[in-house]
Amino acid sequence: xxxxxxxxxxxxxxxxxxxxxxxxxxxxxxxxxxxxxxxxxxxxxxxxxxxxxxxxxxxxxxxxxxxxxxxxxxxxxxxxxxxxxxxxxxxxxxxxxxxxxxxxxxxxxxxxxxxxxxxxxxxxxxxxxxxxxxxxxxxxxxxxxxxxxxxxxxxxxxxxxxxxxxxxxxxxxxxxxxxxxxxxxxxxxxxxxxxxxxxxxxxxxxxxxxxxxxxxxxxxxxxxxxxxxxxxxxxxxxxxxxxxx
Numbered sequence: 001x002x003x004x005x006x007x008x009x010x011x012x013x014x015x016x017x018x019x020x021x022x023x024x025x026x027x028x029x030x031x032x033x034x035x036x037x038x039x040x041x042x043x044x045x046x047x048x049x050x051x052x053x054x055x056x057x058x059x060x061x062x063x064x065x066x067x068x069x070x071x072x073x074x075x076x077x078x079x080x081x082x083x084x085x086x087x088x089x090x091x092x093x094x095x096x097x098x099x100x101x102x103x104x105x106x107x108x109x110x111x112x113x114x115x116x117x118x119x120x121x122x123x124x125x126x127x128x129x130x131x132x133x134x135x136x137x138x139x140x141x142x143x144x145x146x147x148x149x150x151x152x153x154x155x156x157x158x159x160x161x162x163x164x165x166x167x168x169x170x171x172x173x174x175x176x177x178x179x180x181x182x183x184x185x186x187x188x189x190x191x192x193x194x195x196x197x198x199x200x201x202x203x204x205x206x207x208x209x210x211x212x213x214x215x216x217x218x219x220x221x222x223x224x225x226x227x228x229x230x231x232x233x234x235x236x237x238x239x240x241x242x243x244x245x
């Protein structure tokens with residue numbers, strides 16, 4: 001926790017310089033346009049908050065003010081994920097009982113951050129194994145996935161990201177989108193023509209296809225749904241977009 005606080009102090013000091021420049025800029029612009037007076041006042045509040053040793057992420061403001069503040073790329077306002085590294089012995093004995101892990105977890109929860117336990121020694125061993133050996137090794141340790149996989153999943157969650165899948169004769173591919181994205185905008189990630197000429201999306205959940213086995217069988221069982229423009233994409237959706245330009 002002491003290390004975290006030291007790093008946060010460095011980030012806050014950097015942000016103070018950034019915000020001071022933003023205030024100076026807003027005050028200059030306010031001479032020609034009074035609307036910038038409100039922006040200067042907002043960033044002066046943020047500056048006072050930072051000078052109290054608090055991060056930009058914990059700055060209390062309205063949703064509209066958040067949009068203005070987000071235009072200023074503060075470092076202490078970013079999403080944070082802590083990787084708590086411990087020995088193989090501590091990891092094997094149960095990281096939930098590790099006093100330092102508990103302290104970091106409590107700190108993370110209080111500040112809106114996330115934390116995952118990792119063992120760099122185990123991760124190095126996993127990296128040197130092939131796919132089959134890796135599964136056996138993880139099973140022996142009582143783990144479902146590697147620390148790297150958990151790090152990626154947790155990062156996606158923190159950033160509000162999900163993936164959907166497309167599959168054809170040439171390739172199977174995952175596309176990253178923001179949680180809450182509707183089908184036409186998701187299609188636009190592949191090509192703007194897909195969004196512009198969107199008709200509908202044929203969708204099946206990954207777990208359903210995994211259980212059934214083939215797309216033909218899934219269609220026969222009515223598991224492939226036809227979704228329109230208002231459909232909100234879900235993590236793991238397998239999609240075939242129909243469009244016409």
